[in-house]
């Protein structure tokens with residue numbers, strides 16, 4: 422295995438601009454780099470992945486472990502490899518077919534370990550680490566040559582002909598208003614806090630309230646209920662859905678017909694995508710684990726919200742929206758992340774390069790190439806992958822399969838005639 426640049430090492434100056442600088446070395450950044458190296462035939466020297474984390478893919482692996490995830494929600498078909506190096510063939514060669522877990526009326530799901538080992542194999546097989554430099558990108562501006570961008574980071578500035586933003590989901594955990602009055606040492610945590618360690622949550626004496634109604638809350642509550650008394654507090658009835666959206670949203674044709682026919686940058690696109698996404702839902706296999714934990718007496722399900730909290734020597738004293746109280750409590754929030762367009766980098770890059778933003782601050786992209794449009798309507802050479810590309814890539818944009826969809830468009834966009842004919846045929850049919 423090769424190693425990436427050492428932490429804190431300055432980026433090289435006085436060299437030719439990179440062909441691609443990819444901001445973010447998560448699932449999407451790694452997937453795109455793999456495409457660029459294998460399908461695009463770029464060399465390692467032409468690509469830089471900038472990410473402050475020590476290793477590629479850490480962000481996903483860490484979050485998955487923080488919430489006690491055992492298997493992926495998506496199927497074995499969704500991975501970041503390119504045929505013939507699929508997750509399925511990896512499992513077969515390694516004799517790990519048993520880690521493809523059967524799902525009723527749906528293809529098997531990989532265990533988290535199998536998925537991560539395969540993703541790591543993709544990284545190692547093509548030495549993607551060689552492209553990784555540990556730095557945080559702070560802005561992208563115009564180079565004086567006008568033919569390249571200056572990518573500014575906490576370890577220096579480099580030039581690139583093309584920049585891809587693949588910065589993941591939002592960066593900031595969402596906190597309910599009642600948490601603001603609590604001090605930092607109160608028994609309150611968010612599963613997506615950078616320093617959150619699920620193993621330390623085993624040590625609390627009182628009752629733990631896990632707040633949230635989606636898969637993260639469900640998985641975490643099940644994990645915790647193996648060791649301590651837990652209440653899963655959700656403001657809505659638990660809603661059961663197997664997948665994050667119907668699988669037909671994986672196809673560009675469907676995305677073209679349903680999304681690209683709506684005005685770029687419009688609220689209508691976001692409404693259509695939200696209606697299609699099964700956010701804040703729990704798959705049946707997590708529901709089964711919850712039911713078992715309830716039957717064992719380790720878990721309670723409660724509907725409602727916390728309206729206020731204050732700290733006492735024994736823990737938190739909580740008041741709920743039905744007027745009831747709980748004392749000696751601890752709270753773990755699984756309330757999601759703030760929207761990705763709110764990340765300061767998005768605002769900065771759009772300001773520096775006069776790039777257009779639409780409803781809720783999402784970048785306005787060219788649907789065919791995923792290039793971010795300038796405010797004058799022309800295409801920049803800044804591209805977007807992941808949750809930030811949702812208005813063009815659709816409900817699965819943030820998911821593993823969305824990484825492949827985005828990589829295809831960025832590397833090899835469909836020709837204009839094909840894209841146009843799709844929109845026209847769909848408008849005709851509506």
Ligand SMILES: Cc1cc2nc3c(=O)[nH]c(=O)nc-3n(C[C@H](O)[C@H](O)[C@H](O)COP(=O)(O)OP(=O)(O)OC[C@H]3O[C@@H](n4cnc5c(N)ncnc54)[C@H](O)[C@@H]3O)c2cc1C
Pocket residue numbers: 444445446447448449450471472473474478479480481484485488490492493494495499556557558559587588589590766806807808819820821822
């Ligand atoms: C617990 C969990 C389970 C999930 N399960 C599934 C599943 O089963 N199936 C599925 O399809 N999807 C799943 N998803 C959704 C999705 O696949 C993951 O969120 C995936 O990690 C998204 O990849 P990404 O590259 O967009 O983001 P990430 O993997 O989070 O990577 C983003 C990277 O960008 C870096 N970054 C951010 N800002 C900067 C900056 N300014 N400069 C440099 N680098 C920066 C971060 O450090 C990070 O490494 C899951 C998500 C979570 C959280």
